[in-house]
Amino acid sequence: MPKIVSVHSFRGGTGKSNTTANVATLLAVRGQRVGVVDADIASPGIHILFGLEEDKMGHSLNDYLWGKCDIQQTAHDVTANLGNDVKGRVFLVPSSIKAGEIARVLREGYDVGLLNDGFRDLIQTLELDVLMIDTHPGLNEETLLSIAISDVLLIILRPDQQDYQGTGVTVEVARKLSVPCMMLVVNKVPAAFPTDEVRARVEQAYHAEVAAVLPHSDEMMALASAGVFVTRYPDHPITAALKQVAERLSRSG
Amino acid sequence: MEKGLFNRLQGELEAREQSEGLKMSDLLELSEPLSGLLNWMMRRGQVTFADVTAFLGEDEARTRTILAALRDKGFVREIEIRGLTQYRVRLAPKRGRALPSNLWQALAEKIENEEER
Numbered sequence: 001m002p003k004i005v006s007v008h009s010f011r012g013g014t015g016k017s018n019t020t021a022n023v024a025t026l027l028a029v030r031g032q033r034v035g036v037v038d039a040d041i042a043s044p045g046i047h048i049l050f051g052l053e054e055d056k057m058g059h060s061l062n063d064y065l066w067g068k069c070d071i072q073q074t075a076h077d078v079t080a081n082l083g084n085d086v087k088g089r090v091f092l093v094p095s096s097i098k099a100g101e102i103a104r105v106l107r108e109g110y111d112v113g114l115l116n117d118g119f120r121d122l123i124q125t126l127e128l129d130v131l132m133i134d135t136h137p138g139l140n141e142e143t144l145l146s147i148a149i150s151d152v153l154l155i156i157l158r159p160d161q162q163d164y165q166g167t168g169v170t171v172e173v174a175r176k177l178s179v180p181c182m183m184l185v186v187n188k189v190p191a192a193f194p195t196d197e198v199r200a201r202v203e204q205a206y207h208a209e210v211a212a213v214l215p216h217s218d219e220m221m222a223l224a225s226a227g228v229f230v231t232r233y234p235d236h237p238i239t240a241a242l243k244q245v246a247e248r249l250s251r252s253g
Numbered sequence: 254m255e256k257g258l259f260n261r262l263q264g265e266l267e268a269r270e271q272s273e274g275l276k277m278s279d280l281l282e283l284s285e286p287l288s289g290l291l292n293w294m295m296r297r298g299q300v301t302f303a304d305v306t307a308f309l310g311e312d313e314a315r316t317r318t319i320l321a322a323l324r325d326k327g328f329v330r331e332i333e334i335r336g337l338t339q340y341r342v343r344l345a346p347k348r349g350r351a352l353p354s355n356l357w358q359a360l361a362e363k364i365e366n367e368e369e370r
């Protein structure tokens with residue numbers, strides 16, 4: 001049964017796109033066919049992690065929402081950019097990075113129903129096992145739609161008071177929308193914070209499962225979104241923790 | 254569903270103004286089982302009358318009343334697929350943002366420049 005996984009954070013800069021790209025890659029390493037939609041139309045960026053260059057982007061999600069193409073025409077097979085260990089496939093639906101096109105979608109709006117249909121069509125036509133939706137931070141119409149239709153909601157937060165409060169809002173909304181499975185990933189945790197304590201505190205605060213506690217990493221910072229971390233650092237502790245997230249997602253539902 | 258609950262749902266829908274579609278904020282505001290029904294329909298894409306009847310655990314007359322009320326408020330629409338009536342959630346379009354006209358003008362020029370390239 002294909003599943004929709006939305007990746008969300010209340011605030012920006014939590015590592016949402018990085019986590020999405022890495023988990024999608026690890027699921028594909030396990031042999032799954034994974035779709036990734038950059039639903040962060042106002043500030044897209046995940047295409048950079050997958051090595052999709054702007055001039056090779058072709059059709060984007062914006063084109064689909066404006067009726068210029070079918071959703072499957074916007075899906076780019078980026079598997080070849082992820083090394084040789086990937087048995088499955090990763091298809092990326094990027095959002096346009098052209099300033100004018102971002103401005104246009106903000107100015108004119110779009111058909112939200114078409115976005116919902118597009119998610120389902122992608123699953124069907126690409127025979128996906130998992131569709132991951134990289135959402136815009138905070139809560140807006142498309143973010144709430146993504147959360148509402150998710151089988152799994154992965155919420156990324158940092159050990160930061162602003163993130164803690166915002167995450168509480170997202171958790172409350174997800175419960176109201178009856179999301180079947182909700183997991184938290186605590187990212188960028190300083191070495192001075194004991195992992196088990198962070199996990200216990202966050203689980204207690206939100207009454208939700210913590211799928212992983214990811215330490216702050218200089219290697220991740222140095223990579224600077226120039227690639228997918230798990231393919232560059234297969235033996236790193238962060239990769240091990242992200243594998244647990246992929247494993248947990250595979251078992252969910 | 255008890256008659257009292259059924260009447261409450263009917264009343265909740267009647268109190269709403271006709272809309273151009275369901276907004277996610279509507280989904281958060283509506284009570285159960287209406288919000289659950291609409292969320293389930295969104296996930297499924299389209300559903301038959303029998304599906305809705307089974308979901309609500311209702312008799313046909315009450316299901317018809319609820320669906321008619323949802324349709325009248327603009328939240329649901331009927332479509333014919335291979336001769337079978339199906340029901341879909343009608344999602345409200347996302348409206349553009351209101352910004353000062355000179356800012357839109359500057360952005361419009363940017364769009365034109367990109368399209369010319």
